[in-house]
Structure formats: C-alpha cells, structure tokens
Amino acid sequence: MNSATTENPADWKLPSARKFGILTLILAESALFTIFVVAYLFYMGKSLNGPYPSEVLEFPLLGTLALFSSSGTIFMAERCLLAGNKPGFSLWWGITTALGIYFLYFTGAEWHHLIFEKNLLISTNTFGTTFYSLVGLHAFHVIVGVLLLLGILISSLRGRLHSDHTEHVEAISYYWHFVDCIWIVVLTVVYFLSVRVQP
Amino acid sequence: MAQEIIIEENYRMPAPVHVGDEKGSLTRVIQQLVFTVDHKKLGLMYIAAGLLFFVIAGLLAGLIRMQLAFPNNHFLPPDVYNQSFTMHGTTMIFLVGMPMAFGFANYLVPLMIGARDMAFPRLNAFGFWVFFFSGLLLYFSYVGAPGLYAAGSAPDVGWFAYSPLTTKAFSRGHSTDYWTLSLLLGGIGSVATALNILVTVFCMRCPGMTLGRLPIFVWCMVVLSFLVILALPCLSACQIMISLDRYLGAKFFDTQAGGDAVLWQHFFWIFGHPEVYILIMPAFAITSEVIPVFSRKPIFGYPVMVAAVVAIAFISLGVWAHHMFCVGMVSLANAFFVTSTLLVSIPTGIKIFNWLATMYGGKLRFELPLIFCIAFLFQFLIAGLTGVMLAVAPFDWQLSDSYFVVAHFHYILIGGLLFTIFAGIYYWYPKAFGKLPNHKLGLWHFWLFAIGFHITFLPQHFLGFLGMPRRIYTYQSDRGWDEMNLLSTIGVAIQSAGILFFVYNLIYSYFWGKKSGDDPWDAWTLEWATTSPPPEYNFAKLPLVKSRRPLWDAKHPEDPDWKHE
Amino acid sequence: MHLPAERNESLTKKNFPPTHFAYLKESVLSPRLSISGFATTARLLFTACIVILSTLVPALAEQPEPSPKPDIYRLTDIFQPQSRPAELIMEPTYLVLLICFGIFAVVVAVLVYVLIKFRPRGPQDHLEEPPQVYGSYNIEMAWTVIPCLIVFVLVLVSSRSIVEIQDQPMPEDAIKIRLIGHQWWWEVQYPDLGITTANEIHVPVSSKNGPPRPTHLFLESADVIHSFWVPQLAGKTDLVPNRLNHTWVEPYKTGVFVGNCAEYCGTQHANMLLRVIVQTPEDFEKWAVNQKQLPTEPQDALAIQGKKDFYALSCVNCHKIDASPAEGVFGPDLTKFAVRQTLGAGVALNTPENLHDWLLSPDSLKPGCYMPDMKLSPQQLSSLVAYLQTLK
Ligand code: HEA
C-alpha cells in the first residue's frame, strides 16, 4: 500500500473544506442538542405542578409538514442549480425559505397560545423550562437557517449566483437538512413521548 | 509536469519575510496584531496570552498558598480566598491550558502538513479574539460585578460551579454571570478553532501527506479537536442552562422546584472529563515530537501510538462520573465508571512504554526540550498512578475532594502539561524567532521549577491522606497539617524563581541568543524545511511527502524511510 | 503498513549531506549537557531558596493566632480506620497502592536505565545515527496485555468492595440518624428517639466480635450540596438537596472523631466541622435520655434575665428551644446547647468566653456566616451567655 514512489501528486484529492467544515459544525451542534434532549427526557413526568405536556401540547402537524417538505424543496433547488436552471433554483429555493418562515410563524403561534392561554412559562415548572429551551434552541437554528436561505435567495434573484457558489449552497443545504433531522428528534421526544407520560 | 512541485534536496525557501521583523511604529505593530489572519502570528498570540494568564493565575495561586502557609491565618478573608481558587482554576484550565494547545496547533499544524495557512484564516482570528475577550470578561468581574458587600466580586463558586450554589438564591450579585458568560464565549471560540484545525488537517495536506504519515503531533491535535467539538458544546449547554435559570427563572437546577442538583454534575463532567484529556493532548503531542528527535530514532510503534490517543479520547467520553463517586450513585453505576476509568490506563501505559522504547537504543541529546520531556514522563507516571488510586471508588470515597486530588491534578497539569509546554516552547523557539534559547538559563529554569514543583505538590498527597479537604480557606493547628502546608508554600517561591528564569530566557534569547539556522535540532518534520522564522505563506512550493519523516528522506537519500514503513 | 522492520546498518557520517552537518557540530551538539550544569545549579539553588524565602516571609508577618487546642481525639488520618466501612475501604486501598508502587518502581527503573545507558558519550558520538527501529509487534503486545490483567484484577476487587460497603444491609434496630446539611452547620435528628441537635453526632460503639451495632445515616440538605466525611469512620457521601442519600458507621472505639464538610458549599465551607462522639451503649443511653428532657430551668438571676431576653429578642425566629416560644428552624436547635463541645460547627470551643464573642459578633469568629450580629448591649450579652450555659 505504501509504495510511495508511484504516488502521483496530480492524483492528490482532498475533501472540500467548506463541506467538511459544515459537517464538523453539525457534529458540535449535535452534542449541544444532545444535552438539551437528555435534560428534557430526564425531567419528563417530574414537574411538581401543572400544566403538564398532555394537557397543553398539540401535535404541530402543519409546522412539521412545512419543515419536512422544505427538505425536499431544497433538494430540488440544488438539482436545478447543478443542471444550470437558475429560475428553477430561485423558485425552489424561495419555496424552501417560505416554508422555513412558515414554520417559525407556526412555532411563534404555538408559544403565544401556550404563554397567554395555557400559562406555561419557562419559569412555571421543569416541563416549561425544558420545553422552551429545547424547542427554542431548535427554533433559533431555524432562524439562522432562514437568514442563510434568504441571503442566497436574494443574490440568486439579483442574478449574482454562479456555479462557483454551489459549495455555499450545498453547505447551507446540509445545515438545513440537519435542522430538519433535529426536528424529528424534538418531535419524538416532546410531542410523542412526553404527552404520553403521566405526571 | 506534476512532478514539478517536488523540491529535490530539502524544501528550503527563498529569502524570507521574517515574522515579527516588520519595521514600523508601535501603532503599526498593534494594527498588525489586531488585523492579522496569519496562523503563525495568531499561534504566537495564543501562546503569549496563555503565558500572561498563567502569570496572573500563578499569582493567585501564590495568594492561596500564602493564606494556607499557617493555620488560622488571616492573610485573606474567606470570600477573597474562594474567589482566588475559583479564578485560579478557571483561568488555568480555560485561559492557559486551552489557548496553549491552540497556540501550538495554530503555529505548527499547517507547517507540519505542508499547508500555507489554516483553512479559514479569518475564523482563526475570530477564535483568538473571542477567547481573549472571554478572558478579559472573566477578569472584569473584579471591578464590574458589585457583590454582596458592594465591592467588586469575582466568581467564587469553584471551577466546576456545582449547582445549586450557582442559582440566584445562593449566589447573589453578578459574579456567577461573569463566569457563565465568559465560559460561553470561550466555548464558542474553542469550537471555532477546533473546527478550523480539523478542516485544515483533512482538507489542506500537501501531496503525499496521507493520514498514516501525519506527524503524531498533528494526530494528537486532530484528536484534541474532535474532543473539543464533542465536549465544549456540552459546556455551552450547561452555561445556557445556568443563564436561563439566573435570568429567566428557569428551573433546570432549582432544587426547590423539583430541579436536580446532580444533573449539573453529569452535564458538567460529560464536558469536564474530556476536557482534562484535551489538556493533556498537547503534552502527548509535544513529547511525541521531542523524544524521537533527541533520541535520533523514529517514534516506536507509530500506528499503536496513534491508536492509543484515539482510544484514550474515545474512552474518555465514558468515564465522567468518576468525579461523582460520592454523590450517591447506585453501586452498579459506580462499578461501571471504575471500569471505564481504569481502562484508560491501558492505552496511556502503551504511550509511556513506547516513548521509553523510542529512547531505548537511541543516542540521547540532553537538550532543554528533552530534559523537560523526561521530567514529564516521570511526573505523568506519578500523576497517572494517583489517578488510578482515585479511580478505585472505595479509595476515592476517602480521597475525593481532599488535597490528594489537588496533588493528582497538579502533577498532571503542571508536571505533565506545563512541563511539556516549556519543552515545546524551547523546541520551537528557534523556529519562531531564529534564535536558540539559552541553555544555561533553561537549566536554571528547569531545576528551580522542577524542585519547587515537587516541594509544593508532593506533600499535598499526604495532606490528603491526613484528611485535609480542598477549598478550605483556613484550618486549625491541631490536625497535623501545619508543616506540610508550610513546605508546600515554600515550594511556590522556588517555582516562581524558575518562572522568572523562563521569562528572562525568552527575552534574553530573542535579543542576544545565538542564531539558530533553519534546522538546529536536525529534525525530520516539515516545519523545519522552511526558514526560521517561516515566510508569510510557509512554503513557496508545496513539498511532496513520501514518509512520516520527510526530512529524513531528504537528508538520507540513500536510505529513505519510505522503504521501511 | 507493515510493522517492525529493524534496520541494522547504522548510518555513518559520509551519509549525511555535508552542509547540513557542519552547522550542527558547532552549535547544538557540543556536549554542554545537563549533567555538567547540575553541580553549579544545585549549589546556586540553595542560595536562591534562601533569598526567595526571606522575601516571602515578611508578607506573612501577621502572627497566626493560636488555635484552640482541645484535649480530644482529633486525628483524621484515613490510614487509621476505627470503624467498619473505613476499614473495608482499606482492602482495595492497600492493593491499589501496592500495584501502583510496583508499576512506579518498574517504570522508573527502566527510565533511569535508559537515561544512563544511552546518554551521550563524548563529542564523536553524534557522528553516527543509531539503528533506526520502527516498532515491534510482540513487545507492544506484551505491554498491552499485562496492564489489561492488572486492570481486570482492580476492577473485580473494587466492585466487590463497592457492593460490600455501599449495599451493606442495615439491621432493623440500627440507630437511625437524619443528617441535614445547612450553610454552614449540621442538623442532626434521631427520628426514632425524638432528638434534634446540631454539629455533633452521638453514636454507640460497636465491637468486632460481638453483634454489630451500626448506625445508619440518612443524608439530606436544606440548601446546597455538602458532603459527610469523617475519615476514620467512613468515606464521603454527599448531602444533596432534593435527594436522599445514606451511609453508615460502625465504630469500634469510643472517643471523638472529627469530620469536615467535604464539598465546597460557599463562604464558610472551611468551618463546617462535624464531630462524632462514640460512646459506650450506657453512656449513649444516658445522653439520649437527657436530650429528651427539657433543659434545666435557670437558677441565678442573670440567667433568668437571659431567658427573658432570649424570648424577647429575635433569636426565637431562628432558634428552637423545646417547650418555649423559640420555634425558629433557620439556625441550630439550642435546646441542649450547653451539652455540645463546640459552637458554630467547630469554629470554637463552647466556653463562656467564646460564646460571648460569638454573640457579640458571629462574623469575628466565622466571617460571612448566616447568624447576624444582633447588636446586643453588654447586659444582654452577659445575661444571654449565662442563660445559654444552662441549656443542659
Ligand atoms: C490533564 C489532565 C488529567 C489527566 C490526563 C488525568 C488522568 C487521569 N485521572 Fe484525573 N483529574 C484531573 C486531570 C487529569 N486527570 C483533574 C483536573 C481532576 C480534578 C477536577 C476537580 O475536581 O477539580 C481530576 C480528578 C480525577 C478523579 C476524581 C477525583 C475526585 O474528585 O474524587 C479521578 C477518579 O477516578 C481521576 C482519575 C484519573 C485517571 C485514572 C487518569 C488516567 O488517565 C491516568 C492514566 C495513566 C496511568 C495509569 C499511568 C501510566 C500507565 C502505565 C504505566 C500502565 C500500567 C498501569 C496500570 C495498569 C494501572 N482524576
């Protein structure tokens, strides 16, 4: 294997720095989320007082649909970019952005409902604490993602997006898929598991 | 045509632009420091900042020891004492250990893998400045945090800040907030830098530098960065949780509202234990470069050495609760963490034996770097073995939170980390400044510091046996602790003298040291292929690497390494 | 990548690129080695120590005041266990110490051997590179397997002793104590006996031969984490708020055993001392009976005045005295205060003078503690001291 003499520097290929960087970042973010997820699981069913998850949480169907489908649309956008179809790219990318924004709106509405109608604050009980911090951390990542999406969308609409930006686009789409995956975890833990645990 | 990038003899550079040689006014120098994105300058800045914080935290340690020199001493009031050890520990871990590691990594990794800079130079500068600012923020608490008595108050919750001592109810004022925010910031900077190191190593190696040919130094830095990527976010999560508790009344660690105090300990040590292996990685890295060069032999068992660091890092992710043997875990959990902790000693032992085997049969050259590394071997052995004693949970029930633990980790952090950092500084000093460090001054530094160090910390093992708890600001004289505490304090004075020699040596050699030439130690890794100091983009032409010791190949064309690997 | 190829033909000077070597010969490799510098270094070192010390001492010039030296048993040496759990700990302890000293001796011996055997020998030595050895599968295997065996033994022994100590079943009739940590004192309750006291635990002695008479401790905390540690009796167990821990002691010897809070718990962590008073069963019985009785009524006028003052002052908000208006639970229960050997969790002996100082200004004895300075007048002070002395 180590027949160094035959090695040809021209064959020397290394992974793309930007993609590798975003994957590393995703690894770090996963560690961050893990701690919050564990905290949520740990305090599940341990709140000393209500409101409890089963009383106040509703399944976030529309938000989830929006977020999941945005993973598909961003994939379409990427394919358009690779195929050189710029209007197609802008269209799919725009839809992705809109879905992301809708998700944020949905979360905002949910929180408004919980805070003003169900009286669940971060300081109410350990459920409130872990719920807002976990879902909030995810929402924060969606906000960052939407800002990145908007940036690309604007430059694409102004015709400033070129083929040498594919790596940027790809990196952002990795990030977006990651945010989506985290939502699967949050959904399972918060909206499937904890509503079934009796206080 | 691809062959053109090979440099035949050695990879010598044309006339260099010397880093640090730029002429100009002071403002221009400062401007250059502030705006630089050059990995070498940033590396040196990391190390310089680390040394600065080391002296500050060392002075705090001096205060601690003066207070403890005599029983019933009134040198420091209790609050000031508690702030002192908190700031000492926090500074040493986060503002000395980590930046030193990043400094060496920054300076050397691109040079060693034949790259022209880090992958993301601006992110690199960002990482440095965030770290530096987090340090300033931490120290600003001395003036900025009106404490209980309306005086400035530094954090006083200990470096691992167990909840619920950190909740609003038990830590009024803002000192804990400074601690929290500073570590949150520092964590972001560290993750940025670690990411940068990883990307640099995986995406920027020069032709032929396969992963199997990376210098062990680089491997250690890769492992270190992975640990940072995995562990530091846990610390950030902890800090976010405390902040939510303190500012928004969240209940993570509010034991009155059903919060759990032990949860903090788990979260903190999931970070905290990998953190201590993060701190020891530079020691492994530097030793693995110094010992071969000054024994004139290649590292013994390269693949095993790499496997061992990877194994250490991997196991270290699952041993955290050995800091919590007294917290009342079930016996099964205790036994599990005893097992995982003891497992670490196997790969660590392999490393020690392989270093010894590297020296065995070699021709030792007792230059400063090797002397410090030999001391490291000796002291790390002691520290590791006291670690093994702590890992035996029943024994730990007696030793935990006693001065035995203090002795254990100072033997590792000073005897291991600090000694190798000195070794590293002496080893690469000629690279960075083109001057040899003065040997005589270095020996003074070595003997004073080593002797002072043992005088300070050896007695602390016995203080632990005699039941002296850590973090006590005073004690009564009828416990049998008086003499050893005094001895321990005397040691600090000797250590300080050693440090003064070190600082003087750095300055003296910079101005009056002997010119070193490009490759004073006759070494084998790529950083010695460029000029000393290296030019702005390190290599005018990229080298082609065929073995783990590219410069050996260049110096011994008749018998190159790649025939044997 | 293939492993151990040993290369035997050593490399001689002619193999070196000449430019490279000329430089090395002069500057670096001339034999000014640590050994030669050592004698001078050692000589000067001594002088340096003296100089530095003489600068250090004035900084500490403030005279340390003499500690109270009570005539009681205060050793806290973990190698002199006087109780079963502490003694059980010794078994894995001696094993691991033995193993570690063994490893230490072997490795240091090898290190010293290598340093001497392969030390530089004269200026000609560097002209040749030593044989280049890359590794050896068999040797590396050996020093992987032996540590594995050692670790295996250590794991088994510690696991056994963990279970033995931690999961020791307590007999039904064991004395039960609820120990509650406060910043910075200990509340001690005997739920079965109906006793509450502070900072001192009384337990009956057990014997190695007779039936075991362990004491079962339930550990709780009222505020932050503390840790129970009486080195000669048992290892540490933390007192964690919102959590119930337990441990046990079974001393073989009567006497007073000192412990410390061993988890940093704030300003006065240093002065959170605990005393375990091991008594013969008869003495223990006597003590327990006395604790349950109401304190003796004060006889002399000053103490009677003190009782009135105590009830009139806000002491009653924080302290409890049985069958009196004093119902506070923030501070230690004072019902049998005069029986205790120390005050303020061991900062001072319980003497009238110290009590006077304590009431005059708790901060002077225990800076930062949570008993406020009550701004008492001299009359109030002396009457309170007299009254508190009667609480036997
Ligand atoms: C660089 C930092 C560093 C390193 C590398 C280590 C290494 C080790 N540490 Fe240490 N440790 C700290 C820094 C470090 N530690 C700090 C800072 C604390 C205190 C934190 C605080 O409370 O403030 C601490 C505390 C600490 C505790 C908790 C004590 C307590 O508070 O109760 C324990 C318990 O198990 C422990 C164990 C170990 C072990 C088993 C190793 C092992 O990795 C050691 C392995 C090495 C060897 C064993 C020697 C060489 C091996 C051989 C020669 C082979 C043969 C040997 C055998 C088969 C046994 N350490």
Ligand code: HEA
């Ligand atoms: C890298 C890590 C590191 C390093 C290098 C050190 C270095 C030193 N440490 Fe520290 N230490 C910690 C990490 C470290 N420490 C940690 C993590 C804790 C736990 C904190 C906690 O409990 O929360 C701790 C706690 C700790 C304690 C326990 C406090 C307590 O529990 O109450 C003590 C006590 O002796 C101590 C002493 C020292 C001393 C004497 C040095 C010396 O080696 C320092 C030598 C350096 C100097 C003295 C400065 C340079 C000298 C000069 C510029 C000359 C002029 C100076 C003078 C004349 C004084 N340290």
Ligand code: CUA
């Ligand atoms: Cu209570 Cu320390």
Ligand SMILES: [Cu+2]
């Ligand atoms: Cu650890």
